[in-house]
Amino acid sequence: MSADGDKEFGSCCTELKETMSGVDFEPLITVGDGGILYMSVGLIEMDDEEPGMIDHPLFFCPFCGTRLQTVEEVRAKSGGDDEDAT
Numbered sequence: 001m002s003a004d005g006d007k008e009f010g011s012c013c014t015e016l017k018e019t020m021s022g023v024d025f026e027p028l029i030t031v032g033d034g035g036i037l038y039m040s041v042g043l044i045e046m047d048d049e050e051p052g053m054i055d056h057p058l059f060f061c062p063f064c065g066t067r068l069q070t071v072e073e074v075r076a077k078s079g080g081d082d083e084d085a086t
């Protein structure tokens with residue numbers, strides 16, 4: 001229950017909801033810091049470490065095409081490091 005205005009990702013269709021809940025597998029679509037929805041788009045090899053995941057904000061549902069979040073929302077939630085001049 002989020003009463004602070006957060007949209008609930010996965011409410012657009014059952015495919016996304018089930019993918020995100022991922023009981024039988026590790027979901028590649030996850031909600032990260034600040035409530036941003038990310039999709040893993042690839043693996044990166046790191047020396048002496050486990051492969052890392054490359055995440056990218058997901059703007060539209062890959063299953064039904066519903067807009068999930070906007071560039072502005074992602075930028076605001078991630079701290080707006082583009083234009084934050086402090």
Ligand SMILES: [Zn+2]
Pocket residue numbers: 012013014016061062063064065066
């Ligand atoms: Zn959907």
